[in-house]
Amino acid sequence: MNVAIFGATSQIAKDLIVRFAKENVMNCTLFSRREADVDIWLEKQGIAHRFSSKNYTYFSDRQKFDAIINLVGVGNPARAANMGTTIFDVTKNYDDIVVDYLQNVNKKCKYIFFSSGAAYGNSFSIADDLQQEAKFSINDLTASDWYGLAKFKTEISHRMLDNFIICDLRVFSYFSETQDINNSFMMSELVSAIFNNKTFETNDSILYRDFIHPDDLFSLVNLILERYESNGALDCYSKQVVEKQELVNFLAKKFGLKFKINKAEFNSSYRNKTYYYARNKDAGNTLGYEPKFTSLSTIAHVIEQLRNS
Structure with a gap:
């Protein structure tokens, strides 16, 4: 299978690429704005002979791909907030390239668009919310909404292309051995505290998260490539969430x-994502996806890898 990967410099893309190389089944072409950086990374991984790295300008209708995986986006929440509304333009630009390819070159090409749980908007303040609706406060939008709205808007546009095989794959929380422990994710701060022997401070508010292991995500992507034949969305999930x-x-x-629990200040904001994890298990029902890792086993395994490296 010939697969194009957009956003090859992203963390998730690199984790998938390493695993595709081990499987030695897929022929992947890696697209990015900084193809030289990808070339250097491929050399360090010892897989430069396996895949080719290209700039997006080389993507054309002369190439025949069986699937395109679009991972273009921002992984760091602080950076996403700083991008503001330009995140809409970035998301649309690369999505348009793929959609144009589907419409004018290969109508049978599968398209996996990496979306986010943020596409649900403010749907995570109630434990038993079934997540059948996306909720955004239309009269009180803030910079923190732009990322989710960009994903939501893209998913809506995909549903209108119902003649094509498109899967919007929503990632909630992800943790791997390539994690940047200097960014603003909670897990990065926790790992940094462990490795630097510092005290992690947090409040006593309830917070549920679901960290998917890179092997489970890779398994799900492979199932989509092998079995998915419709137009819709799937949520990523582990075997068990963690508080x-x-x-x-x-x-x-x-x-x-070492940690310190402080008293949480009262906050009535409906934007609090207290229960940020997937309730939709269609990936298991339709594709037979069965995650092997819980959130805690994912975290333990990854920290061991980071420590040993």
Whole structure:
């Protein structure tokens, strides 16, 4: 299978590329704005002989791809907020390239668009919310909404292309051995505290998250490439979510994390993503996806890898 990967410099893209190389089945062409950086990274991984790295300008109708995986986007929440509304233009630009290819070159090409749980908007303040609707406060939008709205808008445009095989794959929380421990993710801050023997401070508010292991995500992507034949969306999930207090206690016991719990200030904002994880398990029902890792086993495995490296 010939696969094009957009956004080859992203963390998830690199994790997928390494695993595709080990499987030695897919013929991948890696597209990015900084193809030289990808070339250097491929050399360091010892897989430069396996895949070719190209600038987006080389993507043309002369190439025949069986599938396109679009990972263009922002992984760091602070950077996403700084981009503001330009995130709409970035998302649309690369999506348009793929859609044009589907419409004018290869109508049978599968398209996997990496979306986000943020496409649900403010749907995570209630534990038993079934997530059948996306919720955005139309009269009170803030910069923190732009990322989710960009994903939501793109998904809507895909549903109108119902003659094409398109899967919008929503990632909620992801953790791998390539994690940048200097960014603003909670897990990066926790790992940094462990490795630097510092105290992690948080409040006593309830917070549920679901961290998918890169092997489980790779398994799900492969199932989509092999079996998915419709136009819709799937949510990513692990075997079990984790609550923040459970998480810090686990890390303290297993890795010696030092932490301090402060009293949370009252906050009535409906934007609080208290229960940020997928309830939709269609990936299992339709494709037979069965994650092997829980959130805690994912975290333990990844921290061991980071520590050993």
